Amino acid sequence: MLLELKDYVGDMKRCARCSMCKWPPLAQMKSWRFSNNCPSIARYNFHTYSGGGRMAVGLALAEGTLEEITDEFLNIVYRCTACGACDSSCKYNSELEVLWPIYATRAHLAGMGYFLPEHMMILESLRKEDNTLMQPKADRGKWAEGLEVKDLSKGEQAEVVYHAGCLYCYDPELSPIARDSVMLLKQAGVDVGIRGSQETCCGSIAFQLGFQGEFIKFAESNIDDWNAAGVRKVVTSCACGFGIMKSVYPLLGKEMKFEVLHITQYLHELIKGGNLKLSGAFPARVTYHDPCNLGRKSETYVPWRGEEKKVLGQFILREPQKIIHRGWNGIYEPPRDIIRSVPGIKLVEMERIKEYSWCCGAGAGVKQSMNDFALWTASERIEEAKSVGSEAIITACPWCERNFKDAITESGDNLAIYDVVELIKQVI
Amino acid sequence: MAENNRVLILGELSKGKLSAGTRELLGGGRDLSDILGGMLSLILLGDGLKAAGEESIAYGADEVYLAENPELKNYQADAYLQILETTIKNINPEILLMGQTSMGRDLAPQLAYRFKTGIAMDCVHLDVEPDPCLLRMTRPVYGCKALAVMTCKTKPQMATVRCGAMKPKEPDESRKGKVEVIPAYIDESRVRTQVLGKVEKPADGIPLEIAQVVICGGRGMGSADSFSILDELAQLLGGTVGASRPPCDAGWISSTRQIGLTGKIVRPDLYIAVALSGSSQHMAGCSDSKVIVAINKDPEANIFSLAHYGIVGDYRQILPPFIRRVRQIQESKGEKDAARA
């Protein structure tokens, strides 16, 4: 299952430098102010930071035309949240893969032993303590203390397992959201359990940083644990976790005897089915931020293997036909439906939404190694939210929430940030 | 100088007699010598070596060299090196073997350096071509994930051999051989280190190396407390508990219980591997077990390609009913034995 950079040489060569990767779909642009879709090139301004630029970078690595891997080169490669906006935009026009060559470039560099020092810390943390936050493994279950829920690691059985994720387990400000998620599920009558201190990282950051060996170990371990526990559904509130479980876990070739759901999908079903009733009011003008990993990056990626035929010396025909993942089938409506069903709320959309949403800035190791870049990206999004007159941003990922909250603290803004679960908790 | 095709073994003693490893080397060395048509020689260093010397003839040696000196009773690198350098040069063997033991891993590289020859450490198989004499040494590499076959063109061709890789011959008291006492003078000025003392940690329970039943926990155990269920099972089966390296590194269990390439090598009749992936470094320590049973949640874990019986699942769900049933079986066996008595 390992990513090989040479598999993407064909696509990387065909980048025509049309620059579509730098903008949301032209028909959807509403203002000049919010017309970028790639935080990397928007901030650093050189072509190499855009999706097309990264294709050139990957190609140079694959063809061995680089003399030396310098620190500046590594900065270029890693100043990217792997948000996939470039990939989505490019695919309005063509059928090139952009995001996966980005992943493969990182994997290639990691294999050579090249990455940022902060990534070394994340790697060590994963190897020694099974999480990405340099926290002790033994404390992983602390978020659930006092919560009356089945503990699958003690041999109890449940139909559904709730996977909290590293950030919810270890960030005391965000842990209440995980607790609320579990309590809402129980309230709705779901037979839910957690794995407590035996839960391990989903491997999402490891994969996005290029540490494929680590990713495979964590992913296979999680699949085995959930298979062995006999659960039917795996639910998580972390969009990053959801995205990787949906898009990459199936590629390992291991049988997954369970369905993967994001909490917003599941709660949406439960609310529609009448198991949860939203009665309280929340009179506010809010906007919804689509997390990259819940939206455009959550489609199961199918690596294409086949024959390419050149027709009329110019057009590429692929046999068998390649399935192009444009991000259109991400989870966009369920969170919005939930928000709209809250009495008194007014949902306004930002300019860049759904599969052309602007990243929060925290993904793929950027929050850990370049906090300034992460905060700048978040502040752009906060400006966008304010520009449509919203009083709060609702999101569905702890990394988004964490990054937005840090940006607001730094800028002293008064915009509120809520997770969908926090919103439901207020009105249930 | 004529080719003498001699195989020389550096032997060790255990409680005054030939160590098990030395007897194995003599057995394997005998096979090599028979192919080469040369002599099998043995060197022993220590004190009160006569009985061991005669024993080694019975186990296959043609000649034995004894370096008798009370100072040699405990291994000390510089003292041993002094005597061995000159002695081995005089004997001029084609092949020099010793065990991959505490002494072997310390002494062998230094001897190889001084003889300006190569050495293969921790070999699991040796075979030889007689003319010209070329020793083919097979040893595990990459943490036992692969095997490498090496040769050395300089004399003596040196190898250290893993415990249990060779088999001793049945002792034949009628065998004749030469026992020679060699000079064992030690120049103290060249001895650069000093052994101040020894601390032996008595194994609590049955020592791993002789246990007939070993229950081994791996990384998947998850915590130190989880080992208590393995203790329970070991007690029930009259065995002992071991671990692969990750639990030892994590501090869940003492490192004296580590089984593997750099830990203990065990050969029980029954080896139960719990939540253990079966990495090659670990399997090097237990692959000679008679029956291996594996319990692991991963159906593709490496251990299943090496085990005889297995269950795929979470050990936390499997061990409690397993232990209950084993207890039932023991009790009914006890009743049957009592009834027969």
Place this chain on the structure above:
Amino acid sequence: MKIAVCIKQIIDPEMPCSAFRINPEEKRAIPPPGIPPVISPFDENALEAALRIKDEHGANVIALSMGNKLARPILKKALAAGADELVLLEASEFESLDSFASALVLAAAIRKLGNVDIIFTGRQGADWDLGITGCAIAEELRVPCITVARKVEVNSNCVRVERVLPDGFEVIKASLPCVITVDSDLGELRYITLQGLSGIQKKPVQSWTLSDLNLVLPATSRHQLLDIYIPKHETACEIIEGATIEDAALNLANRLKEKSLL
């Protein structure tokens, strides 16, 4: 006090089994994509031994690494952990040297550093698992060598080393300078902190080649590698099943009883 620690860059011994492949022409493992090389684990224990002495007595800890195409981010981990300097011995000639030639190069570098009191290495490199280089360095430098150490203490101009034995340990005293090879029993390398990482930039990294060391490498290797292969395992594992997992467990017990194993 000056301490040298030899660290070797190797392919990750903890990689998933499915990723391990041998290149039959080059006769070595193929570095898999996405799996970074690592510092040999026993060399990390060696670094920890050096850092503990630095904590207690103060010392200048210099990490040395020899090879070709060395990955600096991997080796700089030694600096992040607390080493003061990093010396890279990088040359294409250093690619596949045998242990004795490697020891020749490392010893030359240590001599060039001058006045080194202790040289630490791991007990064996976790790729070739030979355990020769440490002893050979000691022979090159004409100093004593203590192998498989689990604890090292320094007292005036001597070391007191606990050396691992099958059932315990022995205590050895040696005067400095000496070489000590370290076992995992000593303890894992300390965790990297953000502080340690930020300090990397200020620490010197030098790069020496063959000519810097004034060395002539031996013309031939002391041994020849005939073949390297992944052995096939041929046990047919009988997987015990059951209607529920409890049933499977009971079935296993019954099966073992049938085979007179209980």
